Amino acid sequence: MSTHATTFVFDFDHSLVDNNTDTFVFDVLSPSLREKVNALSADVQWTELMNQSLNELQEQQGKTVENIRLCMTQIPFQPAMRRALDHLRILRREGKCKLYIASDSNTFYIDAILCHYGYGPTGDTFDGIFTNPAFVDKSTGRLCVKKFVEKHNCTVCNTVNMCKRDIYETYLSAASFPHRPRTVFLCDGSNDLCLVLALGAHDVALCRQGAEYGLQRKLIPILEKTPEKVQCTIVWWINYDEVEHWILTMM
Numbered sequence: 001m002s003t004h005a006t007t008f009v010f011d012f013d014h015s016l017v018d019n020n021t022d023t024f025v026f027d028v029l030s031p032s033l034r035e036k037v038n039a040l041s042a043d044v045q046w047t048e049l050m051n052q053s054l055n056e057l058q059e060q061q062g063k064t065v066e067n068i069r070l071c072m073t074q075i076p077f078q079p080a081m082r083r084a085l086d087h088l089r090i091l092r093r094e095g096k097c098k099l100y101i102a103s104d105s106n107t108f109y110i111d112a113i114l115c116h117y118g119y120g121p122t123g124d125t126f127d128g129i130f131t132n133p134a135f136v137d138k139s140t141g142r143l144c145v146k147k148f149v150e151k152h153n154c155t156v157c158n159t160v161n162m163c164k165r166d167i168y169e170t171y172l173s174a175a176s177f178p179h180r181p182r183t184v185f186l187c188d189g190s191n192d193l194c195l196v197l198a199l200g201a202h203d204v205a206l207c208r209q210g211a212e213y214g215l216q217r218k219l220i221p222i223l224e225k226t227p228e229k230v231q232c233t234i235v236w237w238i239n240y241d242e243v244e245h246w247i248l249t250m251m
């Protein structure tokens, strides 16, 4: 077991949980809105699209905040991933690692899922959760979501509301810790690329393998043409047993 503190950063959708929270809610509660989201996604900023679609789901289709919360508890959260998280939670309580989530989901979805599986409330298992803020509007009683930031300056990230490298450098890297710990990043998406490229030689990116995952599509050409841009160790994984095995072996 490593005696060095390790900082774990988990992407949420298709990483910590095995689906996408933003689309799962419409897949389950309103297939027609899911189609509408698909049709609009090229033209409307994603978080704004989620907010307007959630509004439509509640206002016009009569779904409640509780319907949405219950829907989230049904998202696949693989047993192997939960076993690995149980292990890390014990190590965290012993001061051996820190656990963070950096995700383009939102606080409501993440809290609902973590609480359902006994990892909540926020702060119980994770040291910090960086994601879009969601809240129930007092005047309408409806769930709303806002952008994490209105705009960042990163040119690598294709999402305007979130740069995970910004989050990492602002909150989690050298400035925050007296001795820079090793970082392990569990990730799958194209908006995870920026942080993968920011990690150093002692760090590890656990990258989900598969043509459907945006990170692989962006990272493979970089590894082939300009491998010097990637300093961290890349560990590819296909199923959650591999993630569990890596974490239990290396921690």
Ligand SMILES: [Mg+2]
Binding pocket: 011, 012, 013, 014, 015, 187, 188, 189
């Ligand atoms: Mg993801």
Ligand SMILES: [Zn+2]
Binding pocket: 154, 155, 156, 157, 162, 163, 164, 165, 166, 194, 195
């Ligand atoms: Zn970025």
